[in-house]
Amino acid sequence: MKISLAYEDPLQLSETLQELGQVTRITQLENGEGQYTMAHKRSSGIAIAEISATKPLLYEGWGTDWSVDFNWITPKHKSSTPFGYCEGYEMSPNSIGGLNTLNTMPGGSWGKYSGACSSTACMLNKQILLDALKKCHAKTAIENLSKSRGIDVNTEAFSQLRRLTRRDLIKGISNPSKYYDLMIACLEEGGKRLYKKGEAKNQRLLGEIVNLSHDINKMKTPMTLSDVCQQLNAGQASLYRVCQDHFGMGVIEMMTQVRLEEARREMLYQKVNMPNTTSVIREIAIRFGFKHQGRFSRRYFTAFGELPSQTLDD
Amino acid sequence: MKARKAKEYIFSDLLGMESYCKNHYNEYYSKSNFSCNITQLSKGELLTSSICAPINNVHLEIFKSNQTLLYEEEANQNSVAFCWINNQGESLGSNTIISGHKMKDLSIAGFNRINKTGGNIWDIVGANTLLCCMSLKWEKMKEKIDNMNAYNAYARLEECIGIDSNSNASKQLKMLFQTHFTKGVRRSDDFYDLAIATLEEPCEKQNQLTERSETTELIEDLVKLLHEDREGLPPLTVGQISKYLNSEKDSLGQACRTNFNMNILDLIKSIRLEQVKKSYLNPHVPKGLKQFTKQHNALYYGFKNWNSFQRLYYKTYQESPEETIEKASKINVLISDLFRGSRA
Structure with missing residues (x-):
């Protein structure tokens, strides 16, 4: 039995995630072709998925109206840089992130994972989870869940949860209630990490940067650094420091990358019934803030290794 | 690290100069696929010279032509350029423009040579202008920026083409460059540190910088x-x-x-x-x-x-x-x- 499906493009990952109710936009934060695999299973009140990519990916728009979307990572090899961030919470091999999806609006969450790890999502039904937590008077778990973005768990329950997920991704989910039990144990036993100086502020700023980057209404106009500083009420040095630390690039570079990915997504959707390649490319370029088609095509080529016309022709 | 003796190359045609630039850049960045185009914009017989004195991790060059030239090359992801004119004490004015930044005595420009999302650069080098050019390796520079937390410098590099700077750091950078061509400087770190310090200085007036736009x-x-x-x-x-x-x-x-x-x-x-x-x-x-x-x-x-x-x-x-x-x-x-x- 094939455990996971291989994908050619992060956009295909988005499409599969959509089947799980996640309307997520994925941007590859490094140029060049990557390799992507995804395994997923769902059952009543639960969905699990594991994604592995050789390039760093930024996920925006994570979260549904019915679930709390827990996240953890599994290192593939050693890395000198952090494996990833779930809503700004630095993910170590013993971290569970995504707790904030209890409170955020659907699609209000984000994550970024490096190519050195795979990321696993475990979506549990909000209501069932909350009822179960109340029923077993798991006070610490409730507090962790309602007030934290992430926790670190060093107990057997987390190891069991990982093993169960790995097995079920192959065989299918046989007993959803096990996930609830194990997750409650993890939430109860897990601890908050002490905040580093300025970490809470950075997490807020990161969320705002990700939101602004993906704001479809703002994509039409080219964004300068002073525009971004003004919109986020932040200094350019803070923006660059935070972006460099978390995304490995400058803020404008990151925004450009997101826009290119969005333009590519649009082009792939439109290629089926395009009337005229040149006008389609020009129209899409303008829609995503690239006023000059030539510059857009060159940037597109740098990012994806093919011209927009080739994407439409394929 | 040893400062190499400065060498002067003289060209009477621009094809030779393009080949020279390509060879030099390939020597500096072994994996690059560099190419450039140079065009003579003014009329008359051409005589161009380049005095080149690279050290490890820094490429340093003084360029002069008796004709106005237009230079064009692809932007890249591994080298940052700092260019300035040297009127040797005379206030002649200059018609040198680096990618839209009109060069004055205090100008330093060429930052858009690094462009991680694709682009190209162009320069007009005015006739009889001494153009001083310094290329730094982005990988090394970025490491230093991270260590120094010099994120204003990072922002400036990514968002600007050139600045007019009267800071001590920019003066020292130009002096160090000059010293290198007369005596030979061995430490590349000083060039990096001063370049970062120059970029970190705030520009108080908007017309002192040309933003990428x-x-x-x-x-x-x-x-x-x-x-x-x-x-x-x-x-x-x-x-x-x-x-x-x-x-x-x-x-x-x-x-x-x-x-x-x-x-x-x-x-x-x-x-x-x-x-x-x-x-x-x-x-x-x-x-x-x-x-x-x-x-x-x-x-x-x-x-x-x-x-x-x-x-x-x-x-x-x-x-x-x-x-x-x-x-x-x-x-x-x-x-x-x-x-x-x-x-x-």
Whole structure:
């Protein structure tokens, strides 16, 4: 039995995630072709998925109206840089992130994972989870869940949860209630990490940067650094420091990358019934803030290794 | 680390200079695929020199030409350029422009050579201007920026093309550069530290910096478009150019006049004339074949009337196409030439 499906493009990952109710936009934060695999299973009140990519990916728009979307990572090899961030919470091999999806609006969450790890999502039904937590008077778990973005768990329950997920991704989910039990144990036993100086502020700023980057209404106009500083009420040095630390690039570079990915997504959707390649490319370029088609095509080529016309022709 | 002795290279044609730039850059970045285009914009015989004195991780060069030149190259992801003019104490003014940043005594520009999402750079180097150029490796610079938490410098590099700086750091950087060319400096770290310190200094007035913008990108694209050697090389009209660049004819014309002091068609003519000259200089084509195809070469680049082309060519380069072909062939000595010499 094939455990996971291989994908050619992060956009295909988005499409599969959509089947799980996640309307997520994925941007590859490094140029060049990557390799992507995804395994997923769902059952009543639960969905699990594991994604592995050789390039760093930024996920925006994570979260549904019915679930709390827990996240953890599994290192593939050693890395000198952090494996990833779930809503700004630095993910170590013993971290569970995504707790904030209890409170955020659907699609209000984000994550970024490096190519050195795979990321696993475990979506549990909000209501069932909350009822179960109340029923077993798991006070610490409730507090962790309602007030934290992430926790670190060093107990057997987390190891069991990982093993169960790995097995079920192959065989299918046989007993959803096990996930609830194990997750409650993890939430109860897990601890908050002490905040580093300025970490809470950075997490807020990161969320705002990700939101602004993906704001479809703002994509039409080219964004300068002073525009971004003004919109986020932040200094350019803070923006660059935070972006460099978390995304490995400058803020404008990151925004450009997101826009290119969005333009590519649009082009792939439109290629089926395009009337005229040149006008389609020009129209899409303008829609995503690239006023000059030539510059857009060159940037597109740098990012994806093919011209927009080739994407439409394929 | 040892400072190499400065070497001076002199060129009387721009094909030779392009090859020199390519070889030097490839030596500096072994994995690069560098290429550049240089065009003579003013009229007269050309004499250009480059004094080059690289040290480990820093490429340093002083450039001078008796003609105004237009330089174009692809932006890249691994090198940052810092360029400034040196009037040697005389306040002559300069018509040097680095990618839209008009160069004054305090200017340092060329930061847009690094462009992680693709682009190109262009410079106009004014006649008889001393242009000092320093290339730093981005990987090393980024590491230093991270260690120093110099994120204003990072932002400036990514968002700006050039600045006018009167800071102590910029003065020291220029002095260090000068010292290197007279005495030889061995430590590359000082160049990096001073460059970062220069970028970190705030610019109080908006007109002290040129930001990367739609306008600067438009000119970059225009310069790139005019250099493209597309199949068949059809003539370009202003209408086609403005359509391709998605810009109004008037604003494009205005931008062209402001930056290049000529209209678009004259700029195209200068670039294509230079391309014809380079085809005459091509060392891989035999002299006889070049003489045979000289009119076709001119036609390929859009010069339909041979007589008016010849006049323009002579007016620009102070030599005829035949003289250029003849001069280029002198580099190679043919066996038959030797035979003729012995008989005489």
